[in-house]
Amino acid sequence: MGKISRKVDILHAASKVVSEKGIFNLTLDATAKEAGISKGGLLYHYPSKEALVQGMVEHLANNYREKISNNAESDPVDKGKWVRAYVDVTFNQAYQNKDMHYGLLAAKAVSSNSLDPIRELYSDWQYKIEDDGIDPIKATIIRLATDGIWLSELFDIYHIEKDKKKAVYEKLREWANE
Amino acid sequence: MGKISRKVDILHAASKVVSEKGIFNLTLDATAKEAGISKGGLLYHYPSKEALVQGMVEHLANNYREKISNNAESDPVDKGKWVRAYVDVTFNQAYQNKDMHYGLLAAKAVSSNSLDPIRELYSDWQYKIEDDGIDPIKATIIRLATDGIWLSELFDIYHIEKDKKKAVYEKLREWANE
DNA sequence: TTTAACATACCATCTGGACGGTACACTTTC
DNA sequence: GAAAGTGTACCGTCCAGATGGTATGTTAAA
Numbered sequence A, B: 001m002g003k004i005s006r007k008v009d010i011l012h013a014a015s016k017v018v019s020e021k022g023i024f025n026l027t028l029d030a031t032a033k034e035a036g037i038s039k040g041g042l043l044y045h046y047p048s049k050e051a052l053v054q055g056m057v058e059h060l061a062n063n064y065r066e067k068i069s070n071n072a073e074s075d076p077v078d079k080g081k082w083v084r085a086y087v088d089v090t091f092n093q094a095y096q097n098k099d100m101h102y103g104l105l106a107a108k109a110v111s112s113n114s115l116d117p118i119r120e121l122y123s124d125w126q127y128k129i130e131d132d133g134i135d136p137i138k139a140t141i142i143r144l145a146t147d148g149i150w151l152s153e154l155f156d157i158y159h160i161e162k163d164k165k166k167a168v169y170e171k172l173r174e175w176a177n178e
Numbered sequence C: 001t002t003t004a005a006c007a008t009a010c011c012a013t014c015t016g017g018a019c020g021g022t023a024c025a026c027t028t029t030c
Numbered sequence D: 001g002a003a004a005g006t007g008t009a010c011c012g013t014c015c016a017g018a019t020g021g022t023a024t025g026t027t028a029a030a
Helices: A006-021 A028-035 A039-045 A049-073 A081-093 A098-110 A112-130 A136-155 A162-175 B006-021 B028-035 B039-045 B049-073 B081-093 B098-110 B112-130 B136-154 B162-175
Strands: none
Touching: A006 A028, A006 A039, A006 A049, A006 A098, A028 A039, A028 A049, A049 A081, A049 A098, A049 A112, A081 A112, A081 A136, A081 A162, A098 A112, A098 A136, A098 B098, A112 A136, A136 A162, A136 B136, A136 B162, A162 B136, B006 B028, B006 B039, B006 B049, B006 B098, B028 B039, B028 B049, B049 B081, B049 B098, B049 B112, B081 B112, B081 B136, B081 B162, B098 B112, B098 B136, B112 B136, B136 B162
16 A cells, blocks of 8 residues: 555555465565565565564554543543443444454464563453443453454454344443443 | 274374464374374374364264253253353353364364354254244343353463453353343 | 665475385185 | 285375565556
């Protein structure tokens, strides 16, 4: 897209490779080709495959963190705002560049440390969600159900239908207000 | 363990490799070594890497299907029995040979078709859960939350604490009775 | 003219899997 | 009942191809 950040373009290219061809085909060659540069050019920006995957995870984590923060902070009601933000962003906003989730798949494959930024995010959210003014177990369940949707979709084991997804979304939102 | 089924031993060995060393190190050599046989011997039982992974997924799917069926059929109360069976088995029984879940990770990496047995299971359960005598959306949420736990654990992005897990379990069971 | 942003050529290593054997338990044939 | 044949369960070696990464250009902007 923009010429400003070729690095982000490369990240998108890598995600596309993973989503279309699987983790085993996330090679430097394939990523470079998808990004329209040579392998040398790719290695200039990301000096190793691990660095590339790290970049994917960090980009995803930063985007996600920012979106949820914005959402929670602009919520007029205090009680349950983090739970609502989590549900809202995951259901409605994160799916636009859903391909970026594939960075997690790659990270899980490459090395265990690569997932650290996401783990940190999660433990942070869990803390906020449990202190959100609603029953913490209920809040946790709402969060887990939300995770269940995107994880099973990322994993490709279960794709929920649009209508059902909307109904689930509405019920979860309802619970986040009680 | 038993000498009866070397094939199952091999499957366990492969799962162990994935869980300990990651998907990229699931090689025929590593699996053979872990199983205590040679590569040639391994290839006798599973003629290709894809066949090995296929074996892992099928084994997991069969075990899971059987456990849930037994659980549901022995439930004295009809209403909500499939939802309860799903929650019960996933929380309390599937975690004994949790390592087998790593077959899914391997399958996702190797080829898209390898996951078919699990997809079939899932669509089957979804059907039963929606026709279980309780509100289908609520039933779906219970199921999604259950998935959220094991998927995020498998993915290694969020590990729920024991106490919290128990509390979640009890609340989900409670909802499955309403 | 220096430096950022690439491209090209090349190498060392790893991996799947094909293949030729081996050991041994059955079974059939004579 | 011994010899010959047959199927099962392995072992160890070899190799073509793919892959991550290095080393060394090249070009265009500042």
